Amino acid sequence: MRKIFYSLKKLLSQKVTLMFVFHTTYGPIKKHFSIAFLLFLLFLWTLFTGISVFFATRHIDYWSAKIRAAVLGTKYEYLNKELSKAWELLAKVEENDRAIRKLLGMKSKKEIIVNSPELLNQGGPLIQQTKFLQQVSKSLEEVSLIDFKTQFALIQKYVQQQIESYNEICNYINLQKELYKYTPLIWPCYGRVTSPFGIRRHPVYEFEHFHTGIDIANTPGTKIYATADGVVKYTGWLEGYGKVVVVEHKFGYVTVYGHLSSIKVKQGQKVTRGETIGLMGETGTTTGPHLHYEVWKDNKLCNPIKFVNIEDFFKG
CATH class of the missing domain: 2.70.70.10 (Glucose Permease (Domain IIA))
Incomplete structure (x- = not known):
């Protein structure tokens, strides 16, 4: 055992000469290092590299999360624009709805829907949209922009149908007003x-x-x-x-x-x-x-x- 230890000590204590040669008028420089010192330097370099890799890999999750956040921000921005378009259409529906209610003396929307059997038990775009929003609330990352576009296209189509339906009602009301105006309805004279x-x-x-x-x-x-x-x-x-x-x-x-x-x-x-x-x-x-x-x-x-x-x- 002593012999091995002695041999190892002898090996590590051996000198290694490093010569630096300059392509100038300066002469070469020689430096003498023991093998033990060079191994120590190698150990420090390895330790530094390991620590650097460790901290670098720790920040990968951070940058990955930051990129995902940027993607989600883009999705939300697009979503907001499409929502704005939908709200514009809904505002037209609401405007027509108020005008018709005022003219016809309608009551609450709930009562109108309940009293219209043909409108009950229909899925329709609104229920589809509800299911879609439930999916979004669970995992927004799994929803693509195409999914958003498809769903909002359904909403816009549904709202457009409602506007057309209200326009038909308004046209019917105008027709009734015209009929009232041009139909003989009073006595032509007293007597x-x-x-x-x-x-x-x-x-x-x-x-x-x-x-x-x-x-x-x-x-x-x-x-x-x-x-x-x-x-x-x-x-x-x-x-x-x-x-x-x-x-x-x-x-x-x-x-x-x-x-x-x-x-x-x-x-x-x-x-x-x-x-x-x-x-x-x-x-x-x-x-x-x-x-x-x-x-x-x-x-x-x-x-x-x-x-x-x-x-x-x-x-x-």
């Missing part, structure tokens, strides 16, 4: 009905015939009113009718006002419901002052009595 619509005995010629309107009697000069908005199609004299005004309305309606003493409108003039268009008289074939009033729909005669009560329109 009493002296002859109804349908088969009757002619008051002058005393034979049965079909009476095409109703006769409303009152004193001469009683104001005659347009029963709906429209355009005066004809003013003048017609055989049997005497002085007459014909008003054309929308949706196929035409009204006729006969036996007038005076005409207050001109052909082509626009009139509104309740506007005076003439005065009661007894021109044409008649036995006394009255208004002969007719209502036509799509070139077919209608019973005017069905078009003198404005409340009947709201019951239909």
Whole structure:
């Protein structure tokens, strides 16, 4: 054992000469080091390298987390932009929703949904979006930008459908307002009905015939009113009718006002419901002052009595 220790000591104590030769006028430099010293230097270099590698590998997780955070930040930024687009569409839906509710006196959304059986038990994009958000909340890293794009495309499509649906409702409401405006809905004058619509005995010629309107009697000069908005199609004299005004309305309606003493409108003039268009008289074939009033729909005669009560329109 001593022999081995002695041999090792002798080996480590041996000198090693390192010579540094300069390519200048300076002469070479010689340095003498023991093998033990060189091994000590090698040990220090190894230790330094190991420590450096250790600390370097510890920071890999940090930089990896930082990169992931940057990627997530990009995803969130894109998500926010898509959310903004969705909110813009939702704002339009909400605006239409408030307008319709105010007009129709709607109650809460919950009541409307509950009272609409056809809307129940449908998955729809909103439920899909809920499932997607649940997935995002569990592991956002597993969700790609394509997944975000797909889901928001579904939301935008759904919202766009809702806007189109609301527009259809608004168009329907506008149609009802137009119908109300251009449908004959009031009495054309004050007075009493002296002859109804349908088969009757002619008051002058005393034979049965079909009476095409109703006769409303009152004193001469009683104001005659347009029963709906429209355009005066004809003013003048017609055989049997005497002085007459014909008003054309929308949706196929035409009204006729006969036996007038005076005409207050001109052909082509626009009139509104309740506007005076003439005065009661007894021109044409008649036995006394009255208004002969007719209502036509799509070139077919209608019973005017069905078009003198404005409340009947709201019951239909």
